[in-house]
Amino acid sequence: MKLRQFVGAAVRDIRLGQDLTQEELANRSGLHRTYITDVERGNRNISIESIEKIASALRTPLSALFARSEELQTQGQGQPVRLMQHRPNRDAVPVEILIAEDDRSFIDLTVHAFKNANVRNTVHTVHDGGEVLSFVHATGPYEKRSSLPLPSLIILDQNIPKGGALEVLERLRSHPASKETPVIVLTASQNDVNSMRKAGFSFVECVTKPVSVTDISRVAATFGMQLMLVNGRPPVAVPSEGR
Numbered sequence: 001m002k003l004r005q006f007v008g009a010a011v012r013d014i015r016l017g018q019d020l021t022q023e024e025l026a027n028r029s030g031l032h033r034t035y036i037t038d039v040e041r042g043n044r045n046i047s048i049e050s051i052e053k054i055a056s057a058l059r060t061p062l063s064a065l066f067a068r069s070e071e072l073q074t075q076g077q078g079q080p081v082r083l084m085q086h087r088p089n090r091d092a093v094p095v096e097i098l099i100a101e102d103d104r105s106f107i108d109l110t111v112h113a114f115k116n117a118n119v120r121n122t123v124h125t126v127h128d129g130g131e132v133l134s135f136v137h138a139t140g141p142y143e144k145r146s147s148l149p150l151p152s153l154i155i156l157d158q159n160i161p162k163g164g165a166l167e168v169l170e171r172l173r174s175h176p177a178s179k180e181t182p183v184i185v186l187t188a189s190q191n192d193v194n195s196m197r198k199a200g201f202s203f204v205e206c207v208t209k210p211v212s213v214t215d216i217s218r219v220a221a222t223f224g225m226q227l228m229l230v231n232g233r234p235p236v237a238v239p240s241e242g243r
Contacts, residue, residue: 003069005042007051010068012040014058017205017218019193028057064221071217095220098124098151100132100168101186102161110155113213124151129163132156133171136178153220154183158192169201182223186211 015025022040026033030053038044039054046054055062101107107125114123126135132154133139138146154172158165165185172178185206187193193206205219 004045006069006072007046007066008040008042008044009072010065011036011054011058013068013072013218014060014065014221015040017207017215018058018222019190020058025054025057029053058222060222068218068221095152096122096124096149097153097155098126098132098135099155100126100129100160101155101157102127103157106157110211119213128161129168131162132160132168136172136181137175150177150181152182153223154181155216156183156185158185158187158196165196166199169199169204173201182220184216184219 015022020028022036023033026036029036029050031050035044035050036054039046039050051065052062055065058065099107099110101110104127111123111125114121124135126132131142134142135145136150136154138144138148156165156168160168163171169183169185172181172183180203182203183201183205185196185204187196187206187208189208193208196204196206203223205222207215207219
């Protein structure tokens with residue numbers, strides 16, 4: 001499979017993750033729909049100028065788009081990966097993930113899926129809205145986290161007890177430490193996705209259940225996070241400190 005086919009697959013993957021049609025992407029990028037079709041099929045040698053237009057239309061850094069392309073190549077090669085975040089003028093840093101979900105079986109399945117995919121990120125888990133805020137802001141049972149970095153990515157169930165996603169997001173965004181922390185909201189249907197988007201929160205994307213590691217990595221790419229190759233020990237799942 002040629003590189004242009006993996007790049008095209010990455011464009012399609014990110015576009016679908018944002019619920020965009022090819023025509024909508026074409027309108028955003030100023031390119032013809034048939035051009036977008038050819039790119040996604042891997043039938044066109046895309047220019048740097050055009051891929052920049054497509055990445056801009058997808059609101060996705062070029063580095064994240066190419067990282068998704070590399071991930072698609074890697075998936076067929078059995079190599080381990082981990083989620084990293086690339087920050088301007090800084091080295092790549094490992095992404096710590098906080099999963100907020102009251103369904104313990106879902107958490108177990110998700111952590112197991114991460115392990116099977118050789119995702120090496122540290123994963124923390126909490127089970128209600130109050131715990132999310134306490135964990136992120138290092139208060140109450142999590143006050144000892146005050147010297148530790150915030151999670152880089154929060155995966156939040158829409159119907160999390162003690163607040164629900166909308167209230168939790170409002171309180172996260174009202175706090176200076178978490179006003180730009182990326183959040184992936186897990187919803188039950190496309191209607192729920194539309195409702196969340198109407199709320200207008202920044203740095204928030206939605207994924208419908210059931211969710212996969214590929215779904216998470218694809219959406220994380222829109223936040224400038226990407227999967228990178230690593231070697232070493234298996235992933236670490238960390239129980240929440242306050243429990």
